[in-house]
Amino acid sequence: MVEPLLTTRGLSRGFGALKACDGVDIDIRAGEIHALIGPNGAGKSTFVKLVSGEIAPDSGSIHLLGKPVGTLPMTARAGMGMARSFQVSALAPSMTGLEHVVLALLQHRGGVFHFFRPIARDTGLKARAEEILARVGMLDRATIPVAGLSHGERRQLEIAIALALEPRVLLLDEPMAGMGAEGSARLAALLNELRGDMGILLIEHDMETVFALADRISVMVGGQIVATGNAGEIRSNATVQSAYLGDAP
Amino acid sequence: MRSDMIFTLAAMAALLAAGLYGYLGDEPFFLTLAAKAAIFALAGAGLNIALGYGGLVSLGHAAFFGIGGYAAGILASHARNYEPLMSWPVELAGTTSAPLIWIVAMLAAGLFSLPMGLLSLRTGGVYFIMITLAFAQMLYYFAVSWPAYGGEDGLSFYVRNELGGLSTMDPWSWFLICYAILAVALVFIAVLTRSRFGLALTMARENPLRLGNIGVAPRRVLLTAFVISAIVTGLAGALYADLNRFVSPSMLSWHMSGEIMVFVILGGVGRLGGPVAGACVFILLEQVLGGFTEYWQFLLGVALIVIVLMGSGGLAGLFERTGVRKAAAHG
Numbered sequence A: 001m002v003e004p005l006l007t008t009r010g011l012s013r014g015f016g017a018l019k020a021c022d023g024v025d026i027d028i029r030a031g032e033i034h035a036l037i038g039p040n041g042a043g044k045s046t047f048v049k050l051v052s053g054e055i056a057p058d059s060g061s062i063h064l065l066g067k068p069v070g071t072l073p074m075t076a077r078a079g080m081g082m083a084r085s086f087q088v089s090a091l092a093p094s095m096t097g098l099e100h101v102v103l104a105l106l107q108h109r110g111g112v113f114h115f116f117r118p119i120a121r122d123t124g125l126k127a128r129a130e131e132i133l134a135r136v137g138m139l140d141r142a143t144i145p146v147a148g149l150s151h152g153e154r155r156q157l158e159i160a161i162a163l164a165l166e167p168r169v170l171l172l173d174e175p176m177a178g179m180g181a182e183g184s185a186r187l188a189a190l191l192n193e194l195r196g197d198m199g200i201l202l203i204e205h206d207m208e209t210v211f212a213l214a215d216r217i218s219v220m221v222g223g224q225i226v227a228t229g230n231a232g233e234i235r236s237n238a239t240v241q242s243a244y245l246g247d248a249p
Numbered sequence B: 001m002r003s004d005m006i007f008t009l010a011a012m013a014a015l016l017a018a019g020l021y022g023y024l025g026d027e028p029f030f031l032t033l034a035a036k037a038a039i040f041a042l043a044g045a046g047l048n049i050a051l052g053y054g055g056l057v058s059l060g061h062a063a064f065f066g067i068g069g070y071a072a073g074i075l076a077s078h079a080r081n082y083e084p085l086m087s088w089p090v091e092l093a094g095t096t097s098a099p100l101i102w103i104v105a106m107l108a109a110g111l112f113s114l115p116m117g118l119l120s121l122r123t124g125g126v127y128f129i130m131i132t133l134a135f136a137q138m139l140y141y142f143a144v145s146w147p148a149y150g151g152e153d154g155l156s157f158y159v160r161n162e163l164g165g166l167s168t169m170d171p172w173s174w175f176l177i178c179y180a181i182l183a184v185a186l187v188f189i190a191v192l193t194r195s196r197f198g199l200a201l202t203m204a205r206e207n208p209l210r211l212g213n214i215g216v217a218p219r220r221v222l223l224t225a226f227v228i229s230a231i232v233t234g235l236a237g238a239l240y241a242d243l244n245r246f247v248s249p250s251m252l253s254w255h256m257s258g259e260i261m262v263f264v265i266l267g268g269v270g271r272l273g274g275p276v277a278g279a280c281v282f283i284l285l286e287q288v289l290g291g292f293t294e295y296w297q298f299l300l301g302v303a304l305i306v307i308v309l310m311g312s313g314g315l316a317g318l319f320e321r322t323g324v325r326k327a328a329a330h331g
C-alpha cells in the first residue's frame, strides 16, 4: 500500500487539566476524503490546529509526505503542500477576495518579496485566481473587500484560498457551517470533483453529507478516536451509536 | 485608492505653491519653512510604511531620523577638518558629497533598524511601542554623553553638503532638492503598496495568522517593512541636518519620535499623502499659533484628539468622506 500523505501517531495536546487531543492516530491517504466527526468540544479543531502548526503538541508525531513536521513552523508545512480552512473565517477585511486568492497563489510563483512590479499587471495570476473563484461560485463578488461579504461568501473564500495553495493535503474545519443549502451543495459537488487530486480531511456535522462524501470516517469523542471505517462500518458501530450518532442533532 | 491619489497630489501642490510663494516673494525664511515641511513629510512618509501600512506603532523613529542626521554631520565635519573618519584597517575619509552622504545615512538607519525590528517584533502592542522607544532613548543618551561629536551641544557644520553643481545654500534650490526627494519617495511608496510585497504587508497587518497559513511568515514581512521605513526616515534626517547645518541629540529624542508620529496621524495613517498634509499643517500651526501663545502644542494636542475622535484617516480621511458625500449627492 502507498504511504499515507499525512500520518499522526499519539498526537496529544492538553489545555490545563483538559485533554483536548489524547493520543490521536489518523492517516489521510492520497485521493481520499476522510471525514472527522464528533460532538462539539471533542477536539476536532484542536487536531487541525496541531496538524497545521498553529499550536504545538504536547506529545506525538506528525508526518507529512513521509517527513516529520511536528516541530516545523506553519509556513514550512504550508510550503510542503498543506492547506487549511479556518472554522472561524480568518481574512483581511480591507482586501478583496481576488487579492486573497492572488496572494495565496504566490506561494508557488516566486513568493511575496517583490517590491516594484504592480501586482495588478500580472494578468496570468489574475486569470488563475478568477478560475478558482469561479469554482467556488464567487467570481461575481471577487472585487469586493471582505468587509462587505456575507458570512457564506467568506466561507466560500476560505475554500478558494485553500485551493489556490494547490495543496496535497487539505484540512477543512466545518467548511459548510453557515453556507446555506445552495452553498453546501455546491461545495459538496466541488469536494467530489477534488477527490483523487489530494487528500482531504473534512470536519462536518451533517451526517448525510458525511456519509455521501467520505471514503472513510473517524469518530472523535473526548479527544480520542473511538472508531475509523467506511460509512457502512461507522453506521453499524455500536460505540459510535451510543457515543455520538444516538444523540446527534 | 483614487481619493488617496487626489489628496496626495493636492498636498504636494500646496507644498510646491508655498515654496513658489517664498521664491517669487523673495522670502527665504518662508522657503526654509517649506523645505522643513518637505523633510518632515519625508520622515513621516517613512514612519507611515511601518505605522500605516504595517500597523507597527513605532515610537522610536527619532533613532533613524537622528542616525541620518549624525551620518551627514559626522561625514561632513570630518571632510571639512581634513580628518580621516578612520585610518585602520582602511583609510576612510569624510565627504561633503550629498548623494554619498544620503546613501550612508540610509544604510546606517537601515542597519540599526534590523536588530531593533528583530527584537521589538517578538512582542506586540504596548511592548512594541516601549521597545522601539527604548532603542531610541539608548541612542539619545549615547549621543548626549559622547564628546567626540559635540555631545549635548551638538555638531555644526557651516555649509550645506554638495550636490553636483547646484548651489545648496540657495534656499530655492535647496527647497527643490528636498521636494524632489519627497516626490521620488512617495512614488516609491505608491509602487511598493501595489506590489506583491504591499499586498502581503496589508495581510500581515490585518490578519497575520492567515498570512502564515498561506506560507508567508508575517514577521519577515513586517521586519522588511520596518527596515524600509527606517531607511526613508533616515534619509529625511540627513536632509534635516543639512537644512540646519547642525545636528544635536534632540533629533534622537522621544519628542522627535512623537512629532513624526503626529505628522502621520494628523495627515492620515496609511494614506500616501497623509504625512505631507500632516507636516505642512503642523508647521503652519507652529508658525501661526506659536505666534499667539507659547502653549500652541497644547492646542495641537486638542486638535489631534478631535481628529482621532472623528475617525481614522486624519485630514486624508476627512477629504475621503467629503468626497464620498459629494459623489453621493451628484449620483
Ligand SMILES: Nc1ncnc2c1ncn2[C@@H]1O[C@H](COP(=O)(O)OP(=O)(O)O)[C@@H](O)[C@H]1O
Binding pocket: A015, A018, A020, A038, A039, A040, A041, A042, A043, A044, A045, A046, A047
Ligand atoms: N485555547 C484553548 N484554551 C483552553 N481550552 C481550549 C482551547 N481550545 C480548545 N479548548 C477546549 O478543548 C476542547 C476541544 O475543543 P475543539 O478542538 O475546539 O473542539 P471541536 O472542534 O471538536 O468542537 C473543548 O473543550 C475546548 O473548550
Ligand SMILES: [Mg+2]
Binding pocket: A044, A045, A046, A087
Ligand atoms: Mg471545532
